[in-house]
Structure formats: structure tokens, C-alpha cells
Amino acid sequence: MGDEMGDNFISLEEQEEYRTMTAMRFKTEKEGFLFYNRYAKEKGFSVRKNYIRRDPITAAVTHRQYQCSREGHRKEVYMEAANRSREPKALTRCGCNALFEIKLDKKKGDWFVVKYVAKHNHPLAKSDEVAFLRSHRTISNAQKANILELKEVGLRQHQVMDVMERHHSGFDATGFVSRDLYNYFTRLRKKHILGGDAERVIKYFQWRQKHDMEFFFEYETDEAGRLKRLFWSDPQSRIDYDAFGDVVVFDSTYRVNRYNLPFILFVGVNHHGSTVIFGCAIVADEKVATYEWILKQFLDCMYQKHPRGLITDGDNAMHRAIAAVMPDSEHRLCTWHIEQNMARHLRPDMLSDFRALVHAPYDHEEFERKWVEFKVKHKGCEDNQWLARMYNLRKKWATAYTKGLFFLGMKSNQRSESLNSKLHRYLDRKMSLVLLVEYYEHCLSRMRYREADLDCKASQSIPFTSNDASLTEKDAARIFAPAVFKKLKLVIAKSMDWEVIDCVEEDNLVKYVISMKGDSEMLQILNCTYMESTMKSINCTCRKMDRECLPCEHMVAIMHHLKLDAIPEACIVRRWTIKAKHMFPSDRYGEVYTWSDQMERYRRLRSMGTEVFFKCSVSKETTLMVMEMLEKLDLETDECETNNSDLTLCGHVLAQSSRTDIESHDKVIDAYIMLIKDMQCESPRENGTAFLESTAHCQAWKTNGEQIGTRNKQYQDKRAKVTAKYLQHDMIFLPLNRNSTHWYVAVLNGAKEKIQILDSMRMDKSYYDKDKDLNNTIKGIEKFIQYARLEDEVENKWKNTKITNWPFCPMKVPQQSDSWSCGLHTLKFIQHWNGKELSPEFNEMDTTTTFKHKVAANLINSTMNEVIEVQQDIKRLVTEANEGN
Ligand SMILES: [Zn+2]
Ligand SMILES: [Zn+2]
Incomplete structure (x- = not known):
């Protein structure tokens, strides 16, 4: 029957829908679109924004048409299939007439429907297909934010998509498909590269350096301004080097594929035996001069502390650079890298024999003899260039030669370590430098997280030792990091095989001869020096202690022989103990960005x-x-x-500080200044009365100084009143902010006619002379002082009110040793400066601990605190705690 009625039949339901649709009114054009698009989603088609008309004067949209995306037909020119490299896209347009048109009602200010065609000339998409239609696919800003986070931790695109779909319970509810995600990332990458990939990275590093003096970075560009060399290391990496920089792995096997630039890592091993990264570099070539530059930057960064041992991969240019820049470091080739090259350069049947040459602990003559045997056995290898080169370098890789050297037992670049290999896997992808740095920092934060976790375990628990364990073992469990203790346990077990057979005493030196039980041929000789019966040094002929910083089984045998209840200091090297990093407060915050x-x-x-x-x-x-x-x-x-x-x-x-949230500090500073005012009741200090200004007013002075003119009369009067008050005091304390990164104090000292600067990161006088903000602040104040003096006869203590002529005098005050405590120092200066020096109380409490807590406590307990609930809560807690005792 439907067929007979043909296209003209309209069901009741459709009539009802038509009435509802055409009666709709919308507040905005956007609302109209969202309505029609929602309707389209339900029906199963996609919407195209088509027709638009604007107001000729205001250019605001007044008329809009939305159509079914299958309207019209593909243009003739695009219908020629010939000469196309790609297969033409499938035809989607079929001349569908369905549409929805809305217009602005200028009188009422809302939108109404002018035209609505419901009928489509094509089958509509089924409900599970709709999610793939264009107009129903958008990535919202919130989704973008989530996507970027997931991307940053190293998830691949398809994984990101999986997570997003899971969040929304399925692909049909996600709102976009993997194709959209792919396009989004492509646009993102283009944006990075268009914005100057290298420039962005450098800008980021410059910003970090500005905010954190301990952040080290250097770079060079070529004549065309392209990045040539870049080296950087963050404060924690520098701390790590100080603790664990005895052996450094120089790993240059990474490539940033997009540009094929070598990405070089300086890697080490911490007290838990896990990888730490000391710094890294990106270079445009692999010439000797380039490597020399990197090594020099590295040493500059590390205060010229050379590593004792250095492990590298097999690059010739690098060997030469090391010989020139770090001649005293013991150098060996990474065995992991040799293994890789062996597979490439040797026949499969040669591998096991060559491996023996690498690893067996021959002495020198034995090695040379074995080498000859190897060449005889494997005919035809004389022509192998790689073998010839390896022979020349034998002292840098054969255990026969390297066994006496200092490498802490490390042979390879630790590539197998999981995080490091994760870094490696990811870096092989075509990534921009910006992404590389982001990902590098992410990996770094994971490594530090792991270290902090292990540190916590080590400090809060002691590895298990059985009741019958020796005193040496029990002591070792307390002293060494758990991973190291595990190794030492084996050493301690082996020590039981040895016994002391001779002992010669001579002054403070005792020579012990020990032999293996049941094999009197196996001997080791140990020399110990004593001072007042305390062991001061111990040397063993096996030299393990020199190479690995760990006591050997022979030393442990002596400890047992002497029945020592603790391991002598001489056998403990700090780097393997749980106190390895105690000298250096760590800064292992979780979020790098x-x-x-x-x-x-x-x-x-x-x-x-x-x-x-x-x-x-x-x-x-x-x-x-x-x-x-x-x-x-x-x-x-x-x-x-x-x-x-x-x-x-x-x-x-990129341009914001994570750890010094300077912007929010001003409120705390102002609140505390109010407190100081309250406490001191304007009672004069040793060298006169003090007026403490707020940060907000200082900001206003700066703006006043920047601007020409003094605005309206009312404003003038208000500001002039403030300065009139200044003139009645001997000192005006101004809490100021340098580049939004650093707090310090300027004191207008009326009696001395000087501007005293109290700065916990003191600069030269010339620096302050040039500081625009500081000068503008002074200028602003002077402007209104003159104004106040003209208006009324104000009481004035100052002889000279032309304060822009007063010199800046940076005073000698305690300096901060971290990157964040300037605000605390500023408050303390304001509280204790008497016009000439800091009052003795200044040194009574430590700024970054006690004083910090005092500020918080004072703020909470102050009678000026309006959040009384908090005070009451605290009082209640204190009372409860007291009653409990
Ligand atoms: Zn249609
Ligand atoms: Zn030994």
C-alpha cells in the first residue's frame, strides 16, 4: 500500500514531527545547530553547514542553513578518474534535499525555523553506524586534555583510543573514531614543527634555567641558525652525579629518527643498582670536535669532576674525544654493543670462541696466545676489518685487560634495564624534539619515583637475616642498600671457604695470608693498617674493592677471623649504602611538567x-x-x-614554574606583613620607625611609574595620602617581585637617603640600577610624594624627597641555597631589618624549616584570621592530644 501512495504519503507521525520541528525557537545559532545535529544523529545522517547570511553592518550571522551531507553531487572536474595517484574516494553525494534553515528574529532576539525538509532520498545509517558519520565526530577540549596526558606517558595512538573508548563505554559513545585521533596528532605534530621544533625546546630550557639556577644547558647553532649541539642536565641529575658519578656510561646509540640526530645519554648506576641519568645531548654530527664539546659541557656542568670509569660504545671519534677531554678516566667498551657487532661482523661458528676472548679472565699473555689460536682456527678472518680494529682496541674490552679497572662490575651500557629500554623503544619512533624532551622527562620522573620507592623500603625496613647469620651479615644488612646486600650475602657465604694461615705484625701494619680450606695452594694476601687498634685501611691482592667498591670474600674472612661485630669503615664505600644520597637532599617531585x-x-x-x-x-x-x-x-x-x-x-x-608558584605567594606575603604590623604595633626599630607596604600597593607603584601622567583627581588624592604616610616614617619596606620569579625587599631609608636592597639572591648594584620594574616602582612613589607635598602641608621626616636620586644599596644578607625560599627570606627580612642590620633574632630559626612552619602557624592562629573554624579545629585537636597524654 505504501508503494501506491508513493512519495506524497505523509504519516501522522511525520506531520507531528514537522509541526514540532518548525515550531522550534533557539537562543543562539549554535543551539540551533546542536539541535539539528542531535536530530540527525537519531535519524542516521550527517549534517553539513551550508548557507550563511550576515548582517551587513555588524557582520553577525543572521541566517543559517544546515543540510544533509549527501546534498548535491560531486563536481564534474573531480569525476575524472584518470591521472590520479590515489584511488578516488567513494561517492557520498546523491542530491539529497533534506535541510533545516533558521533565521534571527531581530525583534525578539532569538532564532526561528524558516524551512525544514524532512525527507531523504537515500537509506539512513543504522544506529550502530552513526558514530562514524562526520558531523557526529568531534574531539572535545576535555577529551583533548585527556588525550595529551595519555600521550605524554608514552601510550601509542591505538592505546589512547582504547582508553578513551573504555572511558565512554564503547566506540559509539566516544564521539570520535581513531581516524580523528590520527588527524589530531598529525595536526599537533605539524604545529610543533611549524613553531620551530628546536626553538621551542631551547625556549623551554631557557625558561627552566631562568627559574632554576641549577638547571644546566648549553647549545650551539650553525651559521643558518640550525641547532648543532645541545646538552642539558637538570638539578637532580647533577645531584645524582655527585653521588654516583664514579662510573659513567656514554650511550650514543639512540637516534632521533625524524632528523636522524644522535641522542646521547650519560648514564650511571645508583645504590640500588638501577640506572640514573646524569644528562643528555643532541648533536647534528658525530665528529671528534662535537664529542669533545659534549664532554666539556658535561664536565662544566659537573664542576669538573671526572668519572673514574667510562663505558662507551664502539665509535672511534668518541674514543679520540675521550682521550683528549677525560684522559685520566679508565675507559672500556660496552659488551652489549660488542655482542651486537659480533653478530654483524662474524660468522656464526666464530661467535662462541670470540665471546670467550671477551669474557674469560685470562692474563695478558694467555689472551694474546688465545687470540692467535682464534685466528688459526677460523681461517680467512685475517681480512676481517672489524676484527683488526677490535684487536687494536683490546685493552678497552677484553676482560683480560679490563679486569683490574674501576667499573663497579659494570660491563655494558645497562641497556637491558627495563626503563632504559622503554626509552629506547619509544625513541625509535619519528618524534619531534619537543616530544622527545617531554618523553625523556617523563622517563626521568619514573626512574626517580622508583628510586624514592626503593629508598623508602631501605630506610623503613632491614633485609631479612636468619638468627644464625654472622654479625658481619647482620651489620651489612643495616648498612648497604638491599640490592647490594643481596650481592654481599653471596660474598659472605664464600668467605667461609677461607682461613687465615699466617699473620705478620709490623708497627701499625698487619699482613694476613689466607688460604682456601682444603686447597693450601690458593692464597690471598691482605694488608691492614691500624691506628689505636682501629682498622684504618685494608687491601687485598684480588683488588675487588678497588674495582667495585665492595669488600671481597677475603676481607670478610679477616673480619670473621678477628671476630669483629661490625664491618670496619675501611670496607664501606658510601655509594652502595642506604646513606648514599644523604649528603644531597633529593628533589624527586613526581610531575616534571x-x-x-x-x-x-x-x-x-x-x-x-x-x-x-x-x-x-x-x-x-x-x-x-x-x-x-x-x-x-x-x-x-x-x-x-x-x-x-x-x-x-x-x-x-612551557613558560610556567612548577615549584615556585610565585603568583599565589603575594597573598601569603601580604597576610603575613599584616601580622608583623599587628605584632610590632609600629613600635620603632633600632634605627627608626618602619612602614610595611603590601605587595598589591607595590604593584600599583610600578604601574604608576610606567605611565605618564597621574590619572584622575580622585585617584591622585588616594595615592597621595599613602605617600603622605610614608613621609612620617623612617623606613618604607617594599616587598618586590623580579620577573615574576623572585621575591626581595627594597627599603626606602629616609634618614640615610638610600634604597637598601635585601635580596636572598643578591645581584650587583648595576643590576638593580638597570632593573626596569624596580626603577618604575621608585618613580611611581616619587611622583605621588611630590604630589602629596604640593597639596597639603604634610608632616615630613625626610630632608630629600627626590627618591629617584637615592642610590640602590644591596645589603649583605643571608642567601638562599635552594630555588624556592625567596618568599620566606623576604618575610624574614621585613620582620628583622632594623635599618642597618638584621636583628639577632634573625638567625634564631632556620628559614626553610622552623620559620616556614611559624609563618603558617601565625597565619592560622592570628586574631585577624577570619576563618575561625580552622582555628577552633586546631585548638580542639591540641586539647584532645593533651588530654590523651
Ligand atoms: Zn539525506
Ligand atoms: Zn680479595
């Missing part, structure tokens, strides 16, 4: 939301309730969201 403010806020909301949502998902009712609330909130905040889909919105930012 700083994300945009919005991203940080989003994360806060998200982690809170996740908890709440999970709780609410327990029942249908609470779920619905939350959904309703969120929908309402979504509508209310719709206008807040900008259309700015810029990456800085959802990604991390």
Missing part, C-alpha cells in the same frame, strides 16, 4: 569528581540526580567556555 592553570584546575575537579561519581553510581536515583545537576551546571557555565581550543588550554605550558 607544569600544566596550564586550567588543566591544573581540571585535574583537581576530575579527581574529586571521580570519587564522588563512583559513590553516586551506587544507585540509579543518585546517578540521575548528579546528571541533572551537571546538565544544569553545564548550561549555566556554557558561556564561560571560550572557543579557544589552543593547546595551551589543555596541555602543559
Whole structure:
């Protein structure tokens, strides 16, 4: 029957739909589109934005048409299939007339429907196909933010897609498909490269250096401005080198594929036997001069501390650079690398014999003899260039020659270590430098996380030793890192095979001869020096201690012989103990990157939301309730969201500090200044009365100084009143901020006619003379002082009010030794400067610990604190704690 009625039949249902659709009114054009697109999703077609008309004067959109994406036909010119490299895309257009048209009602200010065609001339997509239609696929800003996070931790594209689909319960609800994700990443990469990949990296490093004086980085460019060499190392890497820089692996086998640039890592091993990274470099070539440059940067960075042992892969240019720059370091080739090359350069039947040459502990003559045998046995190998070169380098790889050298028992570049190999796998991909640095830092933070975890275990527990374990073993468990203790346990077990057979004493030197039980031919000789019966040094002919910094079984045998209840200091090298890093406070924060403010806020909301949502998902009712609330909130905040889909919105930012959140400090500083004012009641200090200014006012002075003119009369009067107060004091304390990164104090000293600078990172006088912000601040104040003096006859203690003529005098005050405590120093200076020097109380408490806590405690307990609940809570806690005792 339907066929008979043909196209003209309209069902009741369709009539009803037509009425509803045409009666719709929308607040905005966007709302109209969203409505039609939602409708299209339900029906099974995709929407194309088609027709647009604008107001001739305001250029605002007044008229808009949306069509089914299958409208029209492909243009004739595109229908020629010939001369095409790619197969033409399938035809999607079929002249469908379905559309929806809306127009702005200028009187009412909303939008109404002018035209609506419901009918399509093609079958519609089924509900499980709709997700693939173009207009129903978008990656929202929130999704982009999540995607970037996942990408950063090293997930591949398809993994990112899997996670996103899981989050949304399936591909049909995700809102985009893997093709869109792929396109998004392609655009992202292009953006990185267009923005100057290398420049971005350098800018980032410059920014880090500015914010953290301990961040080291150097680079060189060629005449065309292209990056030639780059070396960097962050503060924690430098600390690690100080603790574990005795052996360094110079690993140049990584490649940044996009540019085929060598990516060079300086790697070491920590007290847990895991990899630490000391620094890295990216270079444009592999010439001797380039390697020399890298090594020199490395030494500059590490305060010229040379490593004792150096392990490298087999590059000739590098050997020459090492000989020139680090001539005293013992150098060997990485066995992992030799294994790789063996497979490439030798016949399979030669491999096991060659392996013996590499690893067997022959003496020199034995090795030479074995080498000749090898050549005789494997005919035809005389022509092998690689073998010839390896022979020349034999002292750098054959155990026969390297066994006496200092490598802590390391032979290879530790590539097998899981994190390092993860880095390696990932780096083989075609990545931009920006991504490389991001990923490198991510890996670094994971390594540090692991170390902190192991440190925690080591400090909070002691490895198990059985009741009958020797005192030496029990002591070793307390002293050495657990991984090292495991090794030592074997050594201790082996020591039982030895016995002391002779002992010669001579002054402070004792010579022990020990032999293997049941084999009196096996001898070792140990020399010990004593001072007042304490062992001061111990040497063994096996020299294991010299090579690996660990006591050998022979030393342990002596300890047992002497019935020592503790391991002598002479047998303990700090680098393997749990105290290896105690000299150096670590800085192993979890997140290397700083994300945009919005991203940080989003994360806060998200982690809170996740908890709440999970709780609410327990029942249908609470779920619905939350959904309703969120929908309402979504509508209310719709206008807040900008259309700015810029990456800085959802990604991390390069130009922001993570650890010194300077912007939020000013509120704390101002609050504390109020407290000091309150406590000191303006009672005069030793050299006169002090006026403490707030950071907010200082900011205003700076702006006043920048600008010409003094704005309106009302403003003038207000500011002049402030300066009038200044003139009644001997000293004005100004908390100032340098480049938004550093706090310091300037004191206008009226009696001395000087501007005293109290700065925990003191600069030369010439620096302050040139500092624009500082000069503008002074200029701003002077402007209004003159104004105040003209207006009224104000009381004035200052003889000379032309303060721009007063010299800047940086005062000798304690300096900060970290990168973050400038704000605390500033507060302490404000509290204790008396116009001439810091009062004795200044040194009574440590700035970064006690004083820091005192600031917080004072702020909370102050009578000026308006959040009384917190105070009450604390008082209650204290009372409870006291009663409990
Ligand atoms: Zn259609
Ligand atoms: Zn020994």
C-alpha cells in the first residue's frame, strides 16, 4: 500500500514531527545547530553547514542553513578518474534535499525555523553506524586534555583510543573514531614543527634555567641558525652525579629518527643498582670536535669532576674525544654493543670462541696466545676489518685487560634495564624534539619515583637475616642498600671457604695470608693498617674493592677471623649504602611538567569528581540526580567556555614554574606583613620607625611609574595620602617581585637617603640600577610624594624627597641555597631589618624549616584570621592530644 501512495504519503507521525520541528525557537545559532545535529544523529545522517547570511553592518550571522551531507553531487572536474595517484574516494553525494534553515528574529532576539525538509532520498545509517558519520565526530577540549596526558606517558595512538573508548563505554559513545585521533596528532605534530621544533625546546630550557639556577644547558647553532649541539642536565641529575658519578656510561646509540640526530645519554648506576641519568645531548654530527664539546659541557656542568670509569660504545671519534677531554678516566667498551657487532661482523661458528676472548679472565699473555689460536682456527678472518680494529682496541674490552679497572662490575651500557629500554623503544619512533624532551622527562620522573620507592623500603625496613647469620651479615644488612646486600650475602657465604694461615705484625701494619680450606695452594694476601687498634685501611691482592667498591670474600674472612661485630669503615664505600644520597637532599617531585592553570584546575575537579561519581553510581536515583545537576551546571557555565581550543588550554605550558608558584605567594606575603604590623604595633626599630607596604600597593607603584601622567583627581588624592604616610616614617619596606620569579625587599631609608636592597639572591648594584620594574616602582612613589607635598602641608621626616636620586644599596644578607625560599627570606627580612642590620633574632630559626612552619602557624592562629573554624579545629585537636597524654 505504501508503494501506491508513493512519495506524497505523509504519516501522522511525520506531520507531528514537522509541526514540532518548525515550531522550534533557539537562543543562539549554535543551539540551533546542536539541535539539528542531535536530530540527525537519531535519524542516521550527517549534517553539513551550508548557507550563511550576515548582517551587513555588524557582520553577525543572521541566517543559517544546515543540510544533509549527501546534498548535491560531486563536481564534474573531480569525476575524472584518470591521472590520479590515489584511488578516488567513494561517492557520498546523491542530491539529497533534506535541510533545516533558521533565521534571527531581530525583534525578539532569538532564532526561528524558516524551512525544514524532512525527507531523504537515500537509506539512513543504522544506529550502530552513526558514530562514524562526520558531523557526529568531534574531539572535545576535555577529551583533548585527556588525550595529551595519555600521550605524554608514552601510550601509542591505538592505546589512547582504547582508553578513551573504555572511558565512554564503547566506540559509539566516544564521539570520535581513531581516524580523528590520527588527524589530531598529525595536526599537533605539524604545529610543533611549524613553531620551530628546536626553538621551542631551547625556549623551554631557557625558561627552566631562568627559574632554576641549577638547571644546566648549553647549545650551539650553525651559521643558518640550525641547532648543532645541545646538552642539558637538570638539578637532580647533577645531584645524582655527585653521588654516583664514579662510573659513567656514554650511550650514543639512540637516534632521533625524524632528523636522524644522535641522542646521547650519560648514564650511571645508583645504590640500588638501577640506572640514573646524569644528562643528555643532541648533536647534528658525530665528529671528534662535537664529542669533545659534549664532554666539556658535561664536565662544566659537573664542576669538573671526572668519572673514574667510562663505558662507551664502539665509535672511534668518541674514543679520540675521550682521550683528549677525560684522559685520566679508565675507559672500556660496552659488551652489549660488542655482542651486537659480533653478530654483524662474524660468522656464526666464530661467535662462541670470540665471546670467550671477551669474557674469560685470562692474563695478558694467555689472551694474546688465545687470540692467535682464534685466528688459526677460523681461517680467512685475517681480512676481517672489524676484527683488526677490535684487536687494536683490546685493552678497552677484553676482560683480560679490563679486569683490574674501576667499573663497579659494570660491563655494558645497562641497556637491558627495563626503563632504559622503554626509552629506547619509544625513541625509535619519528618524534619531534619537543616530544622527545617531554618523553625523556617523563622517563626521568619514573626512574626517580622508583628510586624514592626503593629508598623508602631501605630506610623503613632491614633485609631479612636468619638468627644464625654472622654479625658481619647482620651489620651489612643495616648498612648497604638491599640490592647490594643481596650481592654481599653471596660474598659472605664464600668467605667461609677461607682461613687465615699466617699473620705478620709490623708497627701499625698487619699482613694476613689466607688460604682456601682444603686447597693450601690458593692464597690471598691482605694488608691492614691500624691506628689505636682501629682498622684504618685494608687491601687485598684480588683488588675487588678497588674495582667495585665492595669488600671481597677475603676481607670478610679477616673480619670473621678477628671476630669483629661490625664491618670496619675501611670496607664501606658510601655509594652502595642506604646513606648514599644523604649528603644531597633529593628533589624527586613526581610531575616534571607544569600544566596550564586550567588543566591544573581540571585535574583537581576530575579527581574529586571521580570519587564522588563512583559513590553516586551506587544507585540509579543518585546517578540521575548528579546528571541533572551537571546538565544544569553545564548550561549555566556554557558561556564561560571560550572557543579557544589552543593547546595551551589543555596541555602543559612551557613558560610556567612548577615549584615556585610565585603568583599565589603575594597573598601569603601580604597576610603575613599584616601580622608583623599587628605584632610590632609600629613600635620603632633600632634605627627608626618602619612602614610595611603590601605587595598589591607595590604593584600599583610600578604601574604608576610606567605611565605618564597621574590619572584622575580622585585617584591622585588616594595615592597621595599613602605617600603622605610614608613621609612620617623612617623606613618604607617594599616587598618586590623580579620577573615574576623572585621575591626581595627594597627599603626606602629616609634618614640615610638610600634604597637598601635585601635580596636572598643578591645581584650587583648595576643590576638593580638597570632593573626596569624596580626603577618604575621608585618613580611611581616619587611622583605621588611630590604630589602629596604640593597639596597639603604634610608632616615630613625626610630632608630629600627626590627618591629617584637615592642610590640602590644591596645589603649583605643571608642567601638562599635552594630555588624556592625567596618568599620566606623576604618575610624574614621585613620582620628583622632594623635599618642597618638584621636583628639577632634573625638567625634564631632556620628559614626553610622552623620559620616556614611559624609563618603558617601565625597565619592560622592570628586574631585577624577570619576563618575561625580552622582555628577552633586546631585548638580542639591540641586539647584532645593533651588530654590523651
Ligand atoms: Zn539525506
Ligand atoms: Zn680479595
